[in-house]
Amino acid sequence: MKIFLFAPKHGAEAIPLPCDRSDERDMTDRLEIRESVPKDAALIERLYPNAFPDEDLSPLVRDLLSEAPIVLSLVGMADTALVGHAIFTTCGIAGRPDKVALLGPLAVAPAWQRQGIGSALVLAGLQRVETAGASRVYVLGDPAYYERFGFEPDADVTPPYPLPEAWRGAWQSLSLGGNKPRPRGKLAVPQPWRQQALWAP
Numbered sequence: 001m002k003i004f005l006f007a008p009k010h011g012a013e014a015i016p017l018p019c020d021r022s023d024e025r026d027m028t029d030r031l032e033i034r035e036s037v038p039k040d041a042a043l044i045e046r047l048y049p050n051a052f053p054d055e056d057l058s059p060l061v062r063d064l065l066s067e068a069p070i071v072l073s074l075v076g077m078a079d080t081a082l083v084g085h086a087i088f089t090t091c092g093i094a095g096r097p098d099k100v101a102l103l104g105p106l107a108v109a110p111a112w113q114r115q116g117i118g119s120a121l122v123l124a125g126l127q128r129v130e131t132a133g134a135s136r137v138y139v140l141g142d143p144a145y146y147e148r149f150g151f152e153p154d155a156d157v158t159p160p161y162p163l164p165e166a167w168r169g170a171w172q173s174l175s176l177g178g179n180k181p182r183p184r185g186k187l188a189v190p191q192p193w194r195q196q197a198l199w200a201p
Ligand SMILES: CC(C)(COP(=O)(O)OP(=O)(O)OC[C@H]1O[C@@H](n2cnc3c(N)ncnc32)[C@H](O)[C@@H]1OP(=O)(O)O)[C@@H](O)C(=O)NCCC(=O)NCCS
Pocket: 003, 004, 005, 006, 007, 008, 009, 051, 052, 106, 107, 108, 109, 112, 113, 114, 115, 116, 117, 118, 119, 120, 141, 142, 144, 145
């Protein structure tokens, strides 16, 4: 799956949004970030084909949403429009006591990209998973995007399936609550993430 390395798609069909885009307040003033509720599911499902026109992430997202106790699902709402979504999954490191999180997928509706929504979702999620006791967050994504949050390439914990060589730098982590030493081992993921296709082009 190529999802995490894609740059934003411009020109992709935007979700029709009921809210007034002529409002000149900064987007982040109008943005509400909250945990998703079951009735958001249909809007979340509509968001992904727009943000990822070449990938079908619906099955993964659906499976993750059904793993409520170990999944933090955040939506970005602009008035009544669902404009972004991020998932943080609680994971472990094989043979170690560490509680960590995996960030992904992350999507912002094309018409709403580059207005700080993706960043707001990531920052809100990092804060919540830290409060919930995670010591580190892992992501497979474009370093040019994730380095702004402090993510760095991580070769000490390996993803559940070997990555293609070209993706090595895209496997990153961020320490929460201070610069702790990196654990070593293999990321232990729950069932929805145990599909090799999610970790390969
Ligand atoms: C990636 C994504 C979530 C970012 O959300 P966003 O709300 O547009 O991001 P923000 O407004 O917080 O940040 C925008 C900045 O990120 C940069 N950026 C966005 N996507 C990027 C990417 N894939 N690689 C590098 N930089 C990226 C923009 O250039 C912009 O930089 P600038 O502020 O210096 O101009 C969104 O563009 C998206 O949904 N893309 C399609 C799906 C996707 O690729 N998701 C996985 C993310 S790796």
